[in-house]
Amino acid sequence: MTFLERMINTVLSTIHLIKPTMPSFGNLVAKYVPEKPFVSNSELKNSYLLHIIDGDILMDYPIPIASNAILCGGLAARPAESLITRIESFVKKSKDGLVIVALGSIIKSWPEQITNKLISAFQKMKHFNFIFRSGEYEKEYGNILLLPWLPQNDLLGHVKTKLFITHCGKSSVFEALYHGVPMLAFPIALDQKSNAALIIDKGYGISMDILDFSVNELVENINIVVHNSTFMFSIKNASEIFHSRPQTPTQRAAYWIDLVTKYGSDHFRPASLDMPWYCYFMLDVYLVYLVGIVLAVYVLKVFLKYCVKLCCRKKNAKEKLQ
Missing domain, CATH: 3.40.50.2000 (Glycogen Phosphorylase B;)
Structure with a gap:
């Protein structure tokens, strides 16, 4: 993307993060399977999470992806059958x-x-x-x-x-x-x-x-x-x-579902699920850096101001001696 496109993309991504367009899992359960028990976000967070994503690197840009997210794009594609x-x-x-x-x-x-x-x-x-x-x-x-x-x-x-x-x-x-x-x-x-x-x-x-x-x-x-x-x-x-690839998207999804059913998902649970939001976005780190930079600038400013005053004082002293 161009710089302007990246600027716009960043703003849109931030808006989507603050106000997601997709309904929550709990709301979907309440709407489509009301007979099932309600699942809160905290319960979902602590459950065996496996994200099967309808995506593929062949139809996307290179992206960082969590260990519990499995790309299975093309689940509906299959060999062609005879036409009527x-x-x-x-x-x-x-x-x-x-x-x-x-x-x-x-x-x-x-x-x-x-x-x-x-x-x-x-x-x-x-x-x-x-x-x-x-x-x-x-x-x-x-x-x-x-x-x-x-x-x-x-x-x-x-x-x-x-x-x-x-x-x-x-x-x-x-x-x-x-x-x-x-x-x-x-x-x-x-x-x-x-x-x-x-x-x-x-x-x-x-x-x-x-x-x-x-x-x-x-x-x-x-x-x-x-x-x-x-x-x-x-x-x-x-x-x-x-x-x-050695597995079709369907086989890949089935393999990971079987794996989670058998062993759970603790072995690939992302640490980010247990981090406060400000840690996830490294805001605490950026804050420390910002405070450090501000203090350094302030100290430098005070030091320069002291040096200037010292120079002026010496200059005035020389003028008086003359």
Whole structure:
């Protein structure tokens, strides 16, 4: 990030720390499983804690991570299965490849002109077939198949798939990573914008503004991502790294759950859980440093002032002698 971006990020992180946007564990229990006993923050803090995080270094920047936090990003991704006959017959008709378009459930509530611009761009690219999750009914015209729901993971794993146009939801991004499909991002809200920034930074694809794009711009960007081998190389390389690991995300999560069930979590319990907040943020250390610096400056100031007075006194004494 640039210096300004880091400044803004620091402010936002501090605000999020003071006023978290996520509800507490106790509130979630009370809302969704009220028949279960309430769990307070102090009880949670002292319990066997294991954080299974839907994240991966391939879809994030290098981060410091606690010993009880396990990265298991891509839990929903899996090998592709056969497509149903109706979709498979449409896929086979594609000449140069298939483009999957899935922009989340928000598509049902956004302005119709956005959907019309997307379809207009797809119609200009007759050499590709587009499967677009849009609307409530199945409809096919030309090289576009509109579906109310689509088997996204199975389509991304199809040999003819060349591009994934996505809103950058976490699961969608991991499915594309799993199958090695470059992306054209249309982030809308929440973590989607940061996911899109990572896609750009890691060379998995490019990003566009869903509220400000032209038909020709979309056509040009689809061609760029599909025909520029750099994007395909980056995502395929990341996919190979993902698959090279000795455990799948599901196996990794299961292993750690079994381990905690068997032995507890004392052996990887972070010391930070038992630290006062001011120690955790090293405020006591910074305070001592600050007091030390202030005292040093004060002593130096007094010493210099004394030296100046001493010099002036000697000078006055010499003048009187003369």
